[in-house]
Every structure is written in C-alpha cells, then in structure tokens.
Amino acid sequence: MTEFLMAPFVGAFFAAAIYLILSRSVIRMLLGITILGNGVNLLIFIMGRVSPEVPPIVPAGALRPSELAANPLPQALILTAIVIGFALFTFLLVLGYRAYQELDADNTDNMRLAEPKNAPRPPMSY
Amino acid sequence: MRLKRAKTKRLLLSSDLDVGFSLVALAPFFAAALAPLLFRFTQGYTGWLLAIIPASIFIYLLSFVEAMADKQLISAGFDWIPAYGLRFSFFIDGLSLTFALLISGIGTFIILYSGAYLKGHPHQGRFLAFMMMFMGSMLGLVLADGLITLFVFWELTAITSFLLIGFDHVRQASRRAAIQALVITGGGGLFLLAGLLLLHQMTDLWELSSIFEYGPAIREQAIYPVLLGLILIGAFTKSAQFPFHFWLPNAMEAPTPVSAYLHSATMVKAGVYLLARFSPILGGTVEWSVVLTVVGSVTLLWGATTALRQSDLKQMLAQTTVASLGLLVVLIGIGTEKAILAAVLYLVGHAFYKGAFFMIAGGIDHATGTRDITALGGLWRTMPVTFVAAVVAAAGMAGLPLTVAFFAKEEMYAILTFKGTWGGLFLANLSLVIVMVLGNAMMMAVGLAILFKAFFGEIKPTPLKPHEGSFSLWAGALVLGVFSVWAGTQLGYFSQNILEPAASSIYNFEVESKLYYAFKMLTTTPFIISALTWVLGVFIYLNIDAIRTWLREFARDLGWSFDAGFDWLMFGLIGFSDRITRLWHHGRLELYLVVVFVAFAAALLIPMWGTFALPAMSDVKTMTFYEWAVFVIAMIGLVAVVVAKTRLMAIVSLGIQGFAVAMFFILFGAPDLGFTQFMVETLTVVILALVMTRLHLDQRDSRMPLDLLRDGGLALVSGVGVTLLMITILQTPLDLRLSELFAQTSVPLAHGSNIVNVILVDYRGLDTLGEIAVVMTTGVAILALIRIRGGGPQTGVGAKKPQRGKSRAKKKTAASRQAKTSRRASAAKASA
Numbered sequence: 001m002t003e004f005l006m007a008p009f010v011g012a013f014f015a016a017a018i019y020l021i022l023s024r025s026v027i028r029m030l031l032g033i034t035i036l037g038n039g040v041n042l043l044i045f046i047m048g049r050v051s052p053e054v055p056p057i058v059p060a061g062a063l064r065p066s067e068l069a070a071n072p073l074p075q076a077l078i079l080t081a082i083v084i085g086f087a088l089f090t091f092l093l094v095l096g097y098r099a100y101q102e103l104d105a106d107n108t109d110n111m112r113l114a115e116p117k118n119a120p121r122p123p124m125s126y
Numbered sequence: 127m128r129l130k131r132a133k134t135k136r137l138l139l140s141s142d143l144d145v146g147f148s149l150v151a152l153a154p155f156f157a158a159a160l161a162p163l164l165f166r167f168t169q170g171y172t173g174w175l176l177a178i179i180p181a182s183i184f185i186y187l188l189s190f191v192e193a194m195a196d197k198q199l200i201s202a203g204f205d206w207i208p209a210y211g212l213r214f215s216f217f218i219d220g221l222s223l224t225f226a227l228l229i230s231g232i233g234t235f236i237i238l239y240s241g242a243y244l245k246g247h248p249h250q251g252r253f254l255a256f257m258m259m260f261m262g263s264m265l266g267l268v269l270a271d272g273l274i275t276l277f278v279f280w281e282l283t284a285i286t287s288f289l290l291i292g293f294d295h296v297r298q299a300s301r302r303a304a305i306q307a308l309v310i311t312g313g314g315g316l317f318l319l320a321g322l323l324l325l326h327q328m329t330d331l332w333e334l335s336s337i338f339e340y341g342p343a344i345r346e347q348a349i350y351p352v353l354l355g356l357i358l359i360g361a362f363t364k365s366a367q368f369p370f371h372f373w374l375p376n377a378m379e380a381p382t383p384v385s386a387y388l389h390s391a392t393m394v395k396a397g398v399y400l401l402a403r404f405s406p407i408l409g410g411t412v413e414w415s416v417v418l419t420v421v422g423s424v425t426l427l428w429g430a431t432t433a434l435r436q437s438d439l440k441q442m443l444a445q446t447t448v449a450s451l452g453l454l455v456v457l458i459g460i461g462t463e464k465a466i467l468a469a470v471l472y473l474v475g476h477a478f479y480k481g482a483f484f485m486i487a488g489g490i491d492h493a494t495g496t497r498d499i500t501a502l503g504g505l506w507r508t509m510p511v512t513f514v515a516a517v518v519a520a521a522g523m524a525g526l527p528l529t530v531a532f533f534a535k536e537e538m539y540a541i542l543t544f545k546g547t548w549g550g551l552f553l554a555n556l557s558l559v560i561v562m563v564l565g566n567a568m569m570m571a572v573g574l575a576i577l578f579k580a581f582f583g584e585i586k587p588t589p590l591k592p593h594e595g596s597f598s599l600w601a602g603a604l605v606l607g608v609f610s611v612w613a614g615t616q617l618g619y620f621s622q623n624i625l626e627p628a629a630s631s632i633y634n635f636e637v638e639s640k641l642y643y644a645f646k647m648l649t650t651t652p653f654i655i656s657a658l659t660w661v662l663g664v665f666i667y668l669n670i671d672a673i674r675t676w677l678r679e680f681a682r683d684l685g686w687s688f689d690a691g692f693d694w695l696m697f698g699l700i701g702f703s704d705r706i707t708r709l710w711h712h713g714r715l716e717l718y719l720v721v722v723f724v725a726f727a728a729a730l731l732i733p734m735w736g737t738f739a740l741p742a743m744s745d746v747k748t749m750t751f752y753e754w755a756v757f758v759i760a761m762i763g764l765v766a767v768v769v770a771k772t773r774l775m776a777i778v779s780l781g782i783q784g785f786a787v788a789m790f791f792i793l794f795g796a797p798d799l800g801f802t803q804f805m806v807e808t809l810t811v812v813i814l815a816l817v818m819t820r821l822h823l824d825q826r827d828s829r830m831p832l833d834l835l836r837d838g839g840l841a842l843v844s845g846v847g848v849t850l851l852m853i854t855i856l857q858t859p860l861d862l863r864l865s866e867l868f869a870q871t872s873v874p875l876a877h878g879s880n881i882v883n884v885i886l887v888d889y890r891g892l893d894t895l896g897e898i899a900v901v902m903t904t905g906v907a908i909l910a911l912i913r914i915r916g917g918g919p920q921t922g923v924g925a926k927k928p929q930r931g932k933s934r935a936k937k938k939t940a941a942s943r944q945a946k947t948s949r950r951a952s953a954a955k956a957s958a
Contacts (some may be wrong), residue, residue: 002753004746007852009757013783016843018723018765021838022827024716027818031767031780034810038787041799041850049860050794058872058879065869065881070795073865076885078791078799080897086806088903093817094908100821107828108715115713120703124697126302 003046010046013039026096026106033092038084041078048074147202148216150183150226151269151279154262158255165251173241173598174252180233180261187226194627201271207252217271217335217447220627224266224470225399227476227624230637231609232391233261235602239485240383242598243492252294253381264392268399271333271836273322280318280360282402283393284311290388291380303379306692310373314363318400321356324349326405334403341407341634354408357400358417365397365451368425372688375432375444382488385440386602386627390447390480395473398454400937402469406634409461417647418459419554423561430568434670435677439487439497439576443480446569450476453538453565456558458632460541468537470628475531478610479522482603483576486516489599490580495589499575504585508592511600513581518607523573524663525566525656530613530620533641538562539652545905563659570663575670617641716833723840730847738850741857756793760786773818781811798882 017039020032048071056072058065100106103113157179165172180934186909193200203215218226240257244250263282270276285308292304326332328347329340337344344350361367366374378387388394402420429449434774436442450472457469489512490505491497504512521528525535539562541555585592594600615619621639629637647653681687695865763783770776792800829837868885878884886894 001741001745001856002747002749003856004741005749006757007849007856009760010852011845011847011849012761013845014848015841016768017841018844019768019837019841022719022723022840028776030814031776034780035764035767035783038784039848041471042787042790043848045791045794045796045799047852047855048429048865053793053795055795056796056869056881057213058881060879062365063873065872069869069881070388071862071865071867072885074879075796075799075882078796079802079882079886080894082799082802082806084897084900086810087901089810090813091904091908093813094911097817097821098773098911106821112713112714115711117713119708122700124700126298126305 001049002049003050006042006046006050010039010042013042024108026108029108030089030092030096034085034089037081037089040106041081041085044074044077044081139231144202147200147218148204148214150186151216151262151266152182153179154258154265158262161258162251165254170241170245172251172254173238174739176239176258177234177237179258180230180237180354183265184227184230184234187223187230190218191623194218194223197627197630199335201333203271205273206272206274212274212332214275215333216266216269216275217333218269219631220624220629221399221402221631222268224624224628224873227262229264229268229392230476232387232477232481232602232606233257235605236383236387236481236596237483239386239488239602240381242596243383243488244381249293253290254287255384256289256293257387260290260388260393264396267396271335272289273326273332273334273337274840276334277315277319277322280364281315282314283396284308284315284364285312287377287388287393290384291377293381293384294379299380300379303373303376305696306375306379309692310363310370314360314370317363318357318360321353321360324353324356328353338406338634340668344407345411350408350411351413354411354413354417356559357404357408361397361400362421362455364400365394365455366425366448367397367455367557368428369419369688370639371425371428371448371691372692375441376689378440378444382440382484382491385444386481386484386488389444390484391477392408394447394451395454395477396450398458398473401455401458402632405458405461405466407634409458415459416463419456419558421461422452422455422457425449426456426561428452428567430565430572431677433572434568434666434673435681437499437674439490439499439580440484442499442572442576443483443487446572447480449565452482453562456562457538460555460558461633463629463633463635464537464540466629466633466848467625468534468540468567469632470625471530471537472534474613474624475522475529475534475610478606478613479519479529479531479573481727482519482606482610483516483523483573484604484838485599485606486512486519487576489595489603492595492599493590494592499579501586501588502580503583504581505592506581507585509581509594511594511604515600515603515607516577516581519603519608519610520573520577522607522610524570524660525645526660528614530608531610532614532656533567533617535656536641536647539655559655563655563662566659567662567666570659571670574663578667592759597698616938617643632929709945716837720836720840723844727840727844727847729850730844734847734850734854739857741853745857749813753793756786756790760790774815777811777818780814781807784810796882798880801927841897892905898941 013035015033017036020028020035023029023032050070051071052068054070056065056069056075065103076121096106099111105111107126157176161172161176164175169177190200197220199217199219201215201217203213206212237254237257240254241250244253247253260283263279263286266279267276267283267298270279288308290305292301294300325337325344328344328349329337331337331340344353347353363370366372374389374394378385380389381652400427426449429445429447429452433442433445436445454469454476455474457465457472487497489509490502490718493509493512494502496502514570518529522531525531539559541559575735614625625639625641626637628638760783763779763781763786766779766782767776770779784803788800788803788807791797791803797889869881872881872884873879876884876888878888
C-alpha cells in the first residue's frame with residue numbers, strides 16, 4: 001500500500017500547523033489553522049485508502065460504479081470539511097483583524113482584555 | 127445487605143393517619159407565601175393574623191396527646207418517587223409531639239412578638255414570611271419519617287436560619303453571621319446526608335419508623351463507627367457543639383425574635399432532636415456514650431464560662447444556650463432511663479426559660495435602647511410585667527423548685543446513684559456530675575446577673591426612657607413562665623402525657639417517671655447536689671464582675687478564637703481558589719495551547735506505547751514519481767510558510783501547499799474535492815493578501831529560542847504521533863460497508879450518478895443543510911464583528927478604519943457565498 005509512505009507527509013502537515021499555532025502571532029496562528037485543516041482532510045482521505053484512482057461516478061447507463069472507483073465516503077466528509085474550514089478561516093481572520101484594531105496588538109501576549117495581568121483579587125470580606 | 131430485625135424491641139404501636147396530617151408541616155409554608163401580601167393590607171395586625179396558624183397547629187397537635195400517652199406511633203404520607211420506593215412521610219410519637227408542641231406553642235407567641243418588635247419596619251412582611259417558613263421546616267423536621275424528608279426539612283431550617291440571621295443584610299456583621307451559620311450547619315447537613323444514605327444502604331429502608339427495629343443489627347455492623355460519625359457531625363454542627371459552637375453567638379446578629387425562637391428554643395435543638403431520634407438506632411454503645419459525653423461536657427463548660435465573660439444580654443443568653451445544648455448532649459450520651467428523663471425535662475424547661483429570657487432581653491432592648499448589662503438598672507419600677515416574667519425565667523434557669531427545670535436537675539444528678547459501686551463507671555459519672563454542677567452553677571449565675579443587674583439597683587440613664595412594652599412584647603415571656611411553673615407543679619398530667627411518651631421514644635423502652643415533692647427529698651443525694659449548685663451559683667454571681675474581668679483578660683491573652691479561625695479558613699479558601707484560578711487561567715494563550723497539544727500528543731502516543739509495529743516491507747508499495755512530486759511540492763510550501771521572512775512570502779507559500787493538496791485530490795479520484803480546494807485556496811490567498819498588506823502586522827516569529835525548541839519539539843512529537851497512528855490504523859482492515867451501500871444504491875435509489883454528491887445532498891442531506899447554516903451564521907457573525915465597534919454601531923463615513931472594515935466585509939460574505947455556490951455547483955453534478 002502506498003498509504004504507508006504518505007503517512008509521514010500528513011504528520012508533517014500536523015507538525016507545521018502545530019508549530020505555527022503555538023507562535024504568539026495571530027496571523028501565523030491563522031496560517032497554522034488553515035494548514036491543520038488541510039492535514040486533517042488528507043488524513044481522512046488517506047485513511048479511506050487511495051489506491052483506486054477512478055472518481056466515484058457511476059457511468060451512464062450502469063447501476064453501480066466500476067470496481068476501481070475511489071471510496072466516496074471520505075470525499076463526502078472532506079467536501080463538507082473544506083467549506084466549514086473556510087468559514088472558520090474567514091471568521092478567525094476578521095476576529096484577528098478586529099482584535100488588532102481594538103487592542104492594537106497582534107501578539108497574544110498583549111491581548112489581556114479578558115484576563116488582565118493585574119486582575120483585582122477577590123474581596124476578603126463578607 | 128439485609129440486616130436482622132430485632133425481636134419485640136419497639137414497643138410503640140403503629141397505626142396510619144390521614145395524609146392531611148402533612149399540613150402541619152406544610153401550612154406554615156403556605157402562610158409564608160401569603161405573608162408579604164397580607165402585610166400590605168393589614169400592616170400592624172399581620173402578626174396577630176399569622177399567629178393563628180401556629181396556634182391552630184398547636185391545638186390540633188394537642189389531640190394527639192392521648193394517643194401518645196398510650197405510646198403509639200402514628201404515620202402518614204404520600205408517594206414521592208415511587209420508582210425508588212421514596213415516600214414523603216411523617217410520623218408522630220412522644221418525642222415528635224413534644225418538639226412539635228414546643229415549636230408551634232412558642233411559635234405562636236414569637237409571631238405575635240415579631241409583629242410588635244418590628245413594628246413599623248418596612249420589611250416586616252418578609253420577616254414574618256421567613257419566620258413561618260422556618261416554623262414549617264422545623265415542624266417538618268421533627269415529624270419526618272422518611273430519611274430524605276428529614277434531610278430536606280433539615281436543610282430548610284439551615285436556609286431559613288440563614289435568611290433570618292441575614293435579615294438586616296446591610297450590616298456586614300449580619301451577613302457574616304448568616305454565612306457562618308449556613309456554612310457550618312449546611313456543611314454538617316452534607317455529613318448527615320451521607321449518613322442517612324449509608325443508613326439506607328445498610329437497611330434498604332427509607333422510613334425511620336421501620337429502621338428502629340434494626341437498631342441492634344446496625345450497631346453490630348463494622349461500618350457503624352462511620353455511620354455514627356457522619357450523623358454526629360450533622361447533629362453537632364446544628365446544635366453548636368464544640369468545636370462548631372461559635373456560629374451560635376454570632377447568630378445573635380439576627381433580630382431578637384429570631385434569637386428567641388431559632389437560636390434558643392427550636393433550631394439549635396434540631397441537633398439534639400436528631401441525637402434523641404437516632405438514640406434507639408445508634409445509641410447505647412461505648413462510642414456513642416464517650417463521644418457524646420465528652421463533646422457535650424466540653425461544650426457545657428466552654429459555653430458557661432464564655433457566658434460569664436459577656437455583658438451584652440443576648441450574648442450572655444447565647445453562650446448559656448451553647449452550654450445548655452452541651453448539657454443535653456451529655457444527658458443523651460449517658461442514655462440511662464434517668465438521664466433520658468432529665469434530658470426531656472431539661473429540653474422543655476430550657477425552651478420555656480430561655481425563650482422567655484430572649485423575649486425579655488428584646489423587650490429591654492426595645493424599651494431602653496441598650497442591651498449592655500452594665501448600663502442597665504432598676505427596671506422593675508418601669509417594667510413590672512417584664513420583671514415578673516424575668517423572675518420566673520431566672521428561677522427556671524437556676525432550677526428552683528416549682529419550675530420544671532428543677533426536676534431536670536434532680537434527674538440528672540441522679541446518675542451518680544445509678545451504680546453504687548466504686549468502679550470506673552462511678553468515677554466517670556462523678557466527673558460528669560461535677561461538670562454539670564459547674565455548668566449549672568455558672569448558668570444560674572448568668573441568670574441571676576441578668577435579673578439583678580437589670581431590674582434592681584439604681585436606675586441608670588439609658589438611650590431611651592424605659593417603659594413597659596405592648597402586650598405582644600411581654601405576653602410570650604409571661605406565658606412561657608406560667609407554663610414552666612405549670613409543668614413543674616402539675617406533675618402527674620405532665621409526666622404521663624409529655625414526659626413519659628417522649629422519654630420512651632428516646633429510650634425505646636417504657637419509661638416511668640416518679641416526680642414528686644416531699645420533705646424526704648431534702649436528704650437525697652440529688653437534692654444535696656442541687657443545693658450545692660445553688661450555693662455555687664450565688665457565689666459566682668456575687669463575684670461575677672471580677673470573674674468577667676479575669677476571663678476577658680485571659681481571652682485577650684489567648685489572642686485566638688474559633689471565630690477568628692473561621693475567618694482564616696474562609697479567607698484561606700477564597701485565596702486558595704484565587705491562586706488555583708490564576709494558575710490555570712493565567713491569560714497566556716500559547717500556554718493554553720501547549721496544554722492542549724501536550725494532551726493531544728499524549729493521547730496519540732501513550733496508547734500506542736509498546737503495541738506499535740511497522741508494517742511488513744512487502745506490504746509497502748512505492749509511490750509513482752508524480753505522487754512524490756505532489757508531496758514534495760506540499761513540503762516545500764509548508765517549510766516556506768514556517769520560515770517565511772515576509773508576509774507575502776508566507777501567503778504565497780500557503781497557496782503552494784493548498785494547491786498541492788488540491789492536486790493530490792485530483793490524482794486520487796476526487797475531482798470535486800480538488801476543484802473546491804482550488805477555489806478555497808485561491809480565495810484564502812486573495813483575502814489574506816488583501817488584509818495583510820493593509821495591516822502592519824508583525825510577521826516575524828517573536829519567540830525566544832527556548833520557546834522555539836519547546837514548540838518545535840511538541841510539533842514534531844505530535845506529527846510523529848499522527849504518522850504512527852495512521853500507520854497503525856492502515857494495518858487494520860477497512861470497513862467499507864457504508865461506502866459499498868452508498869455506491870450500490872446511488873443510482874437505483876437516489877437516481878444520481880455522482881456518489882459523493884448523492885451522499886451530500888441525499889443520504890446526509892440534513893447534515894449539509896446544517897453545514898450551510900454554519901456558513902451562513904459565520905457570515906452573519908463576521909458582519910456583526912465588523913459593524914459593532916467599541917462605542918456601538920458607527921456611521922462609518924468619517925473614520926478610515928471602519929470603511930476598510932466594511933469593504934472587507936463585503937468581500938468576506940461574497941467569498942463565503944462563493945464557497946457555498948461552489949459546493950452547490952458540485953452537488954448539482956449529481957443529478958447529471
């Protein structure tokens with residue numbers, strides 16, 4: 001099976017994505033999330049086995065696809081995932097953009113609005 | 127487990143009662159719901175109207191006296207959760223009746239008293255509602271048969287007590303006292319719940335009245351000490367036993383009617399009631415006797431000495447209440463016939479004189495504006511009725527003849543003669559009697575101090591001009607005094623109808639009391655000890671000022687109190703939660719993500735540890751050169767993204783890896799995926815390029831070398847984890863059933879030849895609808911993000927940034943719309 005050789009490449013997608021997500025720059029994190037989406041899609045695709053290369057389309061007049069047709073199930077899943085992933089990407093992009101405008105920061109270390117560094121201590125009284 | 131049922135142990139006859147009996151506990155709750163409304167219409171007369179409820183309950187309960195005198199046990203109830211065999215059930219026996227009569231009887235006068243005490247208070251309706259709720263809870267508690275019913279009412283008393291102590295919630299001291307009481311009694315309640323559930327586990331029964339028969343079998347169980355501990359903690363916290371005693375004096379922050387009712391006559395007795403109630407089940411063992419007598423003795427002495435230290439009327443009374451509760455626990459712990467009789471006598475006597483004393487203290491406070499004993503004097507001239515009530519109450523506190531408390535003392539001192547041998551038991555009893563004498567003498571001194579210091583001597587100037595209060599203010603104290611003397615003189619009736627039934631319930635055998643007045647008593651041991659107590663009490667009273675000063679100095683030198691310890695504990699808890707919160711919610715996103723990915727890598731690698739195996743080389747087929755090419759291109763893209771020095775470079779590289787993925791899809795028979803991927807990647811690159819060139823974002827990696835090493839290592843480990851996972855799964859056979867089904871039925875059933883699209887729009891059509899909804903929601907959210915600015919919606923003409931945002935918003939929604947269209951377009955192929 002060729003899938004065994006593809007596995008390390010998928011691993012590389014994950015590694016690159018995680019490395020980027022762990023950086024504190026908002027834009028790099030966004031790139032990381034896009035790559036992570038691709039990595040996951042590839043993973044699903046390859047786990048559905050990739051050897052047959054004929055698209056899963058039933059020829060005209062026939063009732064069932066050819067024996068060599070690719071596995072249609074992962075494709076259906078991934079098609080959904082690509083679109084949702086894109087929606088997520090656009091949302092995060094705008095979120096990061098607006099955060100940059102409001103907080104004047106694209107480094108997550110400086111984004112401390114929700115959890116400020118010197119948050120008030122709880123009151124020690126009744 | 128099934129326990130052995132004891133033979134002929136319980137002598138009480140059992141019979142059933144109408145469910146309407148439950149109204150005794152529930153009626154006050156209904157009244158409570160109406161109280162605020164009632165107050166709106168009747169104002170000052172609300173107390174009089176509401177007092178009808180406890181009064182009628184009292185009269186109704188009197189009808190049970192005869193049955194209880196025959197030592198009957200009557201039960202009533204209705205199904206609650208039949209699936210668990212749970213019933214909301216009540217029963218009444220001598221003990222329940224005694225408590226219920228006290229609660230409803232004293233309650234009647236307390237409600238009257240509240241009306242007068244809080245005259246003109248804007249929240250009187252609320253206060254009376256709380257009081258009625260408490261009364262219902264307390265009645266329910268003492269009448270409860272089901273263990274869960276008991277617990278529910280138990281906790282309700284804690285909650286209503288919290289509401290009442292914190293009634294004056296604008297004062298911090300009041301809030302603190304309320305929280306303290308709730309934490310301690312509520313915390314103890316949790317132990318009680320555990321104990322009750324354990325008891326149910328042991329017996330498989332929910333009803334107390336049926337569990338009584340398993341008492342001996344339960345005491346033989348190995349787990350009995352645990353059960354005992356759980357229930358005792360529940361009782362001790364409620365009844366303010368050492369070391370949980372300190373909440374009770376603080377509870378005096380509540381208005382005086384609350385102190386008189388909850389914190390002297392009823393609620394704090396709930397713990398004593400629990401001990402008495404469980405005495406037939408848990409009592410009689412060495413553990414029971416030792417724990418109860420020791421804890422009770424310490425509480426008695428602690429409360430009595432602390433009472434001597436106080437000069438505030440309510441504080442003095444509160445501390446003596448602590449002492450009295452200790453004494454009751456000691457008596458139940460001793461558990462002999464005499465001791466149980468003494469306990470019931472003392473319980474009744476104490477409820478009479480302490481309730482009266484509190485009402486008197488409130489009356490004095492009301493009339494003079496102060497409660498400090500050193501600032502009062504000569505009140506007998508201006509408050510004659512209150513004075514008479516105080517004399518009777520003080521006589522009760524001192525245990526003088528004619529009051530019911532006198533017999534309590536006689537009976538408790540009688541334990542000394544219980545066994546005449548000079549054994550260990552005698553020594554134990556002797557020391558207990560010494561403790562009781564000391565405690566009683568000190569309490570008597572406090573009672574005398576209140577009576578003499580406040581009512582005799584010179585008239586001292588007070589904030590208000592002393593005057594006799596209204597009828598409602600002194601009626602309760604006077605009536606309780608009358609009852610105290612009535613019970614202490616009508617011995618036959620009282621013994622037969624109240625004392626013996628109650629004592630029999632606790633003792634679990636027929637108890638016979640032999641109370642009488644006679645001259646020959648003067649030579650009996652108990653009487654001599656009583657006389658000794660009086661002498662000692664008078665002696666302490668005469669030196670009370672010196673003792674008070676000395677005790678205060680001692681307490682000051684000690685510098686620590688349980689009360690301060692409670693603060694330390696509570697603030698420690700707050701500080702601890704603060705530290706825990708700050709430890710985990712440190713506000714640094716990359717650390718949150720590190721935690722996430724460490725967990726991710728661990729979840730991948732740990733299960734494969736030791737079980738991972740490489741596939742046989744014969745199974746591995748090499749890829750064609752164009753397949754290699756696609757992956758190499760993707761890798762180049764990935765590396766370029768990671769190391770890119772400029773924004774544009776990173777964006778272009780992102781496009782490279784995306785297109786490589788799209789090519790991969792096309793190569794392996796997924797043209798739809800490929801086209802969608804091409805479209806999405808193109809849009810991503812275009813949008814990113816548009817945004818990134820407008821913003822002055824820092825594209826450089828700002829991480830420290832050590833962080834880079836950590837992140838790189840984590841990324842590498844995760845990547846390896848994913849690779850190994852894939853290799854492991856690829857070695858297992860693939861389940862193709864679902865794919866086969868879709869492939870076989872796509873044309874015949876769904877009439878579409880593009881199987882992928884048939885799956886999306888037909889088999890999983892609803893999922894696709896959901897997905898479209900997600901995309902739409904994202905579009906709306908993006909629009910909202912761009913529209914909403916710090917100061918609300920902007921007109922957006924003047925500012926530069928909003929304009930930019932808006933133009934981008936259009937692109938964004940256009941983009942997502944396009945994405946949708948692309949999917950729909952590919953789906954449309956299905957019908958072809």
